[in-house]
Amino acid sequence: MLGERIKQIRKQKKMTQTDVATGIITKSMLSMVENGKATPSVPALQAIARRLQVTVEELMLDPRDVQMRELIETIRSRHTPYFSDEKIQELLEPYLVPETTSYWQGQVYHKYGDALRASDPELGLTYYEKAERIFQQLGRQDEQLLVQISTVYFLFNLKRTKEAYELIEAMDIPREIPLAP
Known part of the structure; x- marks a missing residue:
């Protein structure tokens, strides 16, 4: 993903690999980074970000996650007009695929599952399973527990x-760790 982002931004700025790599890393090393075959050092990554005139965070984040x-x-905001379940489904549908293993993908699945409570609760359970799997992979125990509670409700x-x-009975409720608000 990092290499893909570097390549995407480099091409948006109409820069060649040589333009980006010169004085930082070799052109062949940049090519390997862009193709996911190598990872640059932190100083090299910082220099590449400066050369591309972006932050390191922008290189690391998938724009889809943002x-x-x-x-x-927006959906959670108190300042947003109430969204119907149908509207929430419509807003989230473009983010159901391709699946990524990111915190925000898990949140999309959880909210989408919630929005199916009246129209198709069985399908909602499927999205809860996806959300729970992602949160488990990420070690987000508090989020995983929230999805399990939603599943019990359904x-x-x-x-x-x-x-x-x-x-x-199977839920792993951490007694010594408070849940996130």
């Missing part, structure tokens, strides 16, 4: 009480 974050924050609404109670 869009997902802004959308989730299971009770679907009259699948046995599954709900089994999930409650």
Whole structure:
């Protein structure tokens, strides 16, 4: 992803690999970075960012994650007019694929699952599973627990009480770590 971002920004600025690499790393090393076969050192990454006139953060972040974050924050905002479940589904649908293993992708799946509570709770459970898997991979225990709580709610609404109670029993609730607000 880092290499793809460097290449994307370099091409947007109509720069060659030589333009970017000169005095920082070799052109062949930049090519390997752009193709995901090598990772630059931190000083080299900082120099590349300066040369491209962007921040290191801009090189590291997937622009899609930024869009997902802004959308989730808009949906959660108190200053935003109320969104119907249908509108939330419509807003989030473009971000359902391709799947990435990012915090914001997990948030999109969780919110999308929430928005399916009335129209298709079974499909909502599928998106909760995706969100939970992502949060588990990222080690985001508090977010994973929130998804599990949502899943229990859906299971009770679907009259699948046995599954709900089994999930409650299996939930790993950290007693010594407070949940994020």
